[in-house]
Amino acid sequence: MRRQNLAVVLGAVRAHSPLSRADVAGRVGLTRAAVSSLVDELIERGALGEAPATASGRVGRPGRALTVSDRGPAGLGLEIGATHLGACVADLRGEPRLWRRVERANAGRPAGQVLAEAAALAAEAEAEAAALGLCVRGRVLAVPGVVPNGSGGLVERAPNLGWHGIRLAHHWPDQDTVPEPENEANLGALAEYWSAERPAETLVHVSAETGIGAALIIDGRLFRGARGFAGELGHIPVQPDGPRCACGARGCLEQYAGEAAVLREAGLARRGLARHGDAVALLAERAAAGHAPTLRALDGAGRALGLALTSAVELIDPDGLVLGGAYAELADWLLPSVRAELAARVTVRPWPPEALRPSVLGRRGPLLGAALTTVRRIMADPTLLPAG
Amino acid sequence: MRRQNLAVVLGAVRAHSPLSRADVAGRVGLTRAAVSSLVDELIERGALGEAPATASGRVGRPGRALTVSDRGPAGLGLEIGATHLGACVADLRGEPRLWRRVERANAGRPAGQVLAEAAALAAEAEAEAAALGLCVRGRVLAVPGVVPNGSGGLVERAPNLGWHGIRLAHHWPDQDTVPEPENEANLGALAEYWSAERPAETLVHVSAETGIGAALIIDGRLFRGARGFAGELGHIPVQPDGPRCACGARGCLEQYAGEAAVLREAGLARRGLARHGDAVALLAERAAAGHAPTLRALDGAGRALGLALTSAVELIDPDGLVLGGAYAELADWLLPSVRAELAARVTVRPWPPEALRPSVLGRRGPLLGAALTTVRRIMADPTLLPAG
Numbered sequence: 001m002r003r004q005n006l007a008v009v010l011g012a013v014r015a016h017s018p019l020s021r022a023d024v025a026g027r028v029g030l031t032r033a034a035v036s037s038l039v040d041e042l043i044e045r046g047a048l049g050e051a052p053a054t055a056s057g058r059v060g061r062p063g064r065a066l067t068v069s070d071r072g073p074a075g076l077g078l079e080i081g082a083t084h085l086g087a088c089v090a091d092l093r094g095e096p097r098l099w100r101r102v103e104r105a106n107a108g109r110p111a112g113q114v115l116a117e118a119a120a121l122a123a124e125a126e127a128e129a130a131a132l133g134l135c136v137r138g139r140v141l142a143v144p145g146v147v148p149n150g151s152g153g154l155v156e157r158a159p160n161l162g163w164h165g166i167r168l169a170h171h172w173p174d175q176d177t178v179p180e181p182e183n184e185a186n187l188g189a190l191a192e193y194w195s196a197e198r199p200a201e202t203l204v205h206v207s208a209e210t211g212i213g214a215a216l217i218i219d220g221r222l223f224r225g226a227r228g229f230a231g232e233l234g235h236i237p238v239q240p241d242g243p244r245c246a247c248g249a250r251g252c253l254e255q256y257a258g259e260a261a262v263l264r265e266a267g268l269a270r271r272g273l274a275r276h277g278d279a280v281a282l283l284a285e286r287a288a289a290g291h292a293p294t295l296r297a298l299d300g301a302g303r304a305l306g307l308a309l310t311s312a313v314e315l316i317d318p319d320g321l322v323l324g325g326a327y328a329e330l331a332d333w334l335l336p337s338v339r340a341e342l343a344a345r346v347t348v349r350p351w352p353p354e355a356l357r358p359s360v361l362g363r364r365g366p367l368l369g370a371a372l373t374t375v376r377r378i379m380a381d382p383t384l385l386p387a388g
Numbered sequence: 389m390r391r392q393n394l395a396v397v398l399g400a401v402r403a404h405s406p407l408s409r410a411d412v413a414g415r416v417g418l419t420r421a422a423v424s425s426l427v428d429e430l431i432e433r434g435a436l437g438e439a440p441a442t443a444s445g446r447v448g449r450p451g452r453a454l455t456v457s458d459r460g461p462a463g464l465g466l467e468i469g470a471t472h473l474g475a476c477v478a479d480l481r482g483e484p485r486l487w488r489r490v491e492r493a494n495a496g497r498p499a500g501q502v503l504a505e506a507a508a509l510a511a512e513a514e515a516e517a518a519a520l521g522l523c524v525r526g527r528v529l530a531v532p533g534v535v536p537n538g539s540g541g542l543v544e545r546a547p548n549l550g551w552h553g554i555r556l557a558h559h560w561p562d563q564d565t566v567p568e569p570e571n572e573a574n575l576g577a578l579a580e581y582w583s584a585e586r587p588a589e590t591l592v593h594v595s596a597e598t599g600i601g602a603a604l605i606i607d608g609r610l611f612r613g614a615r616g617f618a619g620e621l622g623h624i625p626v627q628p629d630g631p632r633c634a635c636g637a638r639g640c641l642e643q644y645a646g647e648a649a650v651l652r653e654a655g656l657a658r659r660g661l662a663r664h665g666d667a668v669a670l671l672a673e674r675a676a677a678g679h680a681p682t683l684r685a686l687d688g689a690g691r692a693l694g695l696a697l698t699s700a701v702e703l704i705d706p707d708g709l710v711l712g713g714a715y716a717e718l719a720d721w722l723l724p725s726v727r728a729e730l731a732a733r734v735t736v737r738p739w740p741p742e743a744l745r746p747s748v749l750g751r752r753g754p755l756l757g758a759a760l761t762t763v764r765r766i767m768a769d770p771t772l773l774p775a776g
Contacts, residue, residue, distance in 0.1 A: 146736070157736070202614040216703070218606060225705025226590040229737040232702040237733060240627065240695055248735040249698075307628055310637075311699040314620040315604070317613025345625060347636040348534070348545070349617040 020063020045385035046072030071133035075374025087125040090371035138374030139179035142366040185213030187369030200320030207325040256304030265297030298333040306341025324359035331358035408451020433773035434460035459521035463762025475513040478759035526762030527567035530754040537616040573601030575757030588708030595713040644692030653685030686721040694729020712747035719746035
C-alpha cells in the first residue's frame with residue numbers, strides 16, 4: 001500500500017510539478033501528514049527534489065516546490081544493431097541526458113566480441129552520467145531479435161546479427177551490470193507510446209532496421225505474444241508465390257519492403273553503395289533528389305507494407321499505426337502508397353488516413369525505450385531505489 | 389469485498405463440488421463463520437443448493453453437500469444467422485439445458501420481422517426453461533455482424549443479413565427482454581475458451597458461417613479491438629490482385645474460403661443445390677463420398693485459410709488456433725492443407741501442427757457462448773441475482 005502511495009505521489013509531481021506538499025495532498029486525496037511522510041521518503045530515495053518556494057502570491061506559509069529529480073536515479077538504454085552500437089541515459093523525469101552511437105559492423109561477428117564492446121560503451125556512458133550526477137539503476141539492451149517471454153536474459157535468435165541462443169550473462173564482462181535484453185521493436189513501440197501526448201491505446205508500431213518488426217500495444221500495454229514472438233510483420237506473406245525469404249517461406253513482406261529489397265529495387269545495392277555508410281540516409285538522399293528508381297522502389301515497398309498492415313488492421317483493429325525506425329526517415333515517400341493501399345483494402349471499418357503516422361522518435365526509439373524502461377519501473381515502484 | 393467473496397465461494401463450489409461449508413472454508417481461506425454467511429446469501433439468491441451430506445466417513449458432524457444450483461438462475465442465448473434462428477438456455481453450472489434451432493431465410497428480410505421472430509423463439513425458450521425450474525437472468529444475441537464497443541445494443545453492420553445500424557430495442561417487441569447483441573465469432577471463441585479443459589490463453593478462433601470471422605482471446609480475455617472490429621479474418625488479403633470481394637477490396641480470404649466460393653469451386657452452386665438445405669452438410673457429404681471437385685475446393689480453401697492464419701500467427705503469436713463454426717464440420721478435409729500451409733510459412737518460431745485444432749463445439753459455439761455470457765457474469769458477481 002505504501003509502495004503504491006509512493007508511486008501515486010511521485011506520479012502527481014511528475015505530471016504537475018512544481019507542486020508543494022499541500023498541493024500534492026489536494027491532488028491525491030491523502031492527508032497532508034501522510035503525503036509529507038511519503039515525500040520525505042521519496043526525497044531520501046533520490047526521486048524528488050524540494051526547492052525553496054517560488055513566489056506564489058498565496059496567503060500563508062509558502063510551500064516549497066517539489067520536482068522529480070534531474071539528478072540521482074537514471075536508466076541506461078543500450079542497443080546493438082547490425083551496423084551500430086548505441087547508449088542512452090535518461091533521468092527520472094524521462095529526459096534523455098546523453099546519447100552515444102558508434103558505427104560497428106556487428107553482423108556475423110562473435111557475440112562475445114560485440115557484447116564486450118557494448119559493455120565498454122555502457123561503462124563510458126555510466127561514467128559520463130555519473131559526471132552529471134546521475135546514477136544508473138537499471139540497464140536494458142535493445143536487440144534486433146527474439147527474446148522469449150521470461151527468457152532470463154536469453155536472446156533466442158537475432159538473424160541480422162547471426163546470433164542463436166545467446167545468454168547475455170555468459171558474455172558480459174561485469175556480472176554487476178549485465179543488461180536485460182528486449183526486442184528493439186517492442187522498445188521502440190513503448191518509447192512512442194510513452195512519448196505521445198495522447199497515445200493510441202491499441203497501437204501497431206512498425207520498426208524497420210535491417211529487418212522489419214512490429215510491436216503491439218494492446219489496451220495500453222505491450223503485448224509480447226504467448227511466447228514473445230508477436231509482431232513478426234516482416235514475415236507476413238504479401239505474395240503467396242513470391243520470392244523465397246531468408247526465413248524459408250515465400251513472399252514475406254521483407255522481400256518487398258526490407259532494406260536489402262528496397263536497395264536492390266532502387267539499383268543501389270549493385271553498385272556497392274549500400275556497404276558504405278548509412279543505407280537509409282542514402283535512400284532518403286536519392287529520393288529527395290528525385291531519383292526515379294529509388295522513388296519507384298519506395299513506392300513499391302509502401303504498397304507491400306500497406307498490404308501487410310491491412311492484415312494487422314483487420315485482425316487487431318488498432319487506434320493507430322506508427323511507422324518507426326528507418327521507415328520514419330523515409331516516411332515522405334512511403335506514406336502515400338501505404339495509405340493508398342490501406343484506403344483501398346480496409347473497407348469494413350472507418351479508417352482515416354491519419355491513423356497511420358510516422359514515429360516522432362524514428363531510429364532513436366528503441367534506445368530511448370530501453371532507457372525509459374527502468375525509469376517507468378521506478379515510477380511505478382519507487383521502493384526499487386535504495387533508501388538514504 | 390463481500391461481492392468478491394461471494395464469487396470466490398461460488399467458484400470454489402463450482403470447481404470442486406460437492407463441498408461442505410467446512411470444505412469451502414478450508415479451500416478459500418476464510419473463517420467458517422464468514423463462509424457460512426456467504427453460503428447463506430448464495431442459497432438465498434438461488435445460486436447454491438445444499439443437500440443432506442453424502443456419507444463421508446469423516447468423524448464429526450457430517451457436512452451438508454453444497455452444489456451450484458441446476459434450478460433457478462439461467463442465461464438465455466439467442467442467435468440470428470443468415471439461414472436460421474437459435475436459442476439455448478444454460479443453467480448456472482454452465483450446462484446447456486435446451487437447444488432450439490429453426491431454419492429461416494433471414495438474409496435481406498426486414499430486421500424488424502426477423503427480430504420479432506427471434507423474440508417469439510426467445511419467449512418459447514424462456515417458457516420451456518421455466519418448466520425446468522429455470523429463470524432467465526440475462527439475454528445475449530449472437531449476430532453475424534459488427535457490434536462496436538459500448539454500442540448500447542446497436543448492430544452496426546451485418547452484411548450477410550443485410551442489416552445496417554439496427555438498434556435491437558427499436559425492433560424488439562418486449563422492452564423487458566431486449567437481448568444484448570454480440571458478434572457471433574466472439575461468442576464462439578468465448579464458448580470454446582470456457583469449455584476447454586486447459587485452454588490456450590492466447591487464442592485465435594475462426595468462425596465460419598456464411599462469412600468468415602475470427603475472435604481473439606488475449607491473455608484469457610476476449611479482445612474486441614479498439615472499436616470492436618478485431619478479428620476480421622475474412623478480409624485479410626490472400627492474393628493482392630485476386631477477385632473483387634463484396635467489401636470492395638481485392639483477394640480477401642472470403643473469396644477463397646467463404647461458403648459461396650467453396651460451393652462454386654466444388655461445382656455445387658451452379659446446380660442450385662446450395663439453396664436447398666444446409667450447404668455445409670452438403671459439402672461434408674460430397675467430400676466424404678470422394679467427390680473430386682469438392683475435395684479440390686476444400687483443399688484450396690484450406691490453403692487460403694492457412695495463408696491468412698499465417699498472418700495471425702506472425703502478428704499475434706497465439707498458443708492455439710481453433711477452426712470453429714462450419715469449418716469444424718469440414719475439418720477432416722481442411723486441416724491437412726491449413727496445417728501444411730502453416731508449416732511451410734511459419735518458420736521463425738516453433739509451430740506444432742496440433743496447435744491448430746477443430747472446435748469441439750462447432751456450429752453450436754456462438755449460441756452456447758451467448759447463453760454462458762450471463763452465467764459467467766453471475767459467477768463473477770452473484771449480487772446480480774435478486775436476493776430472496
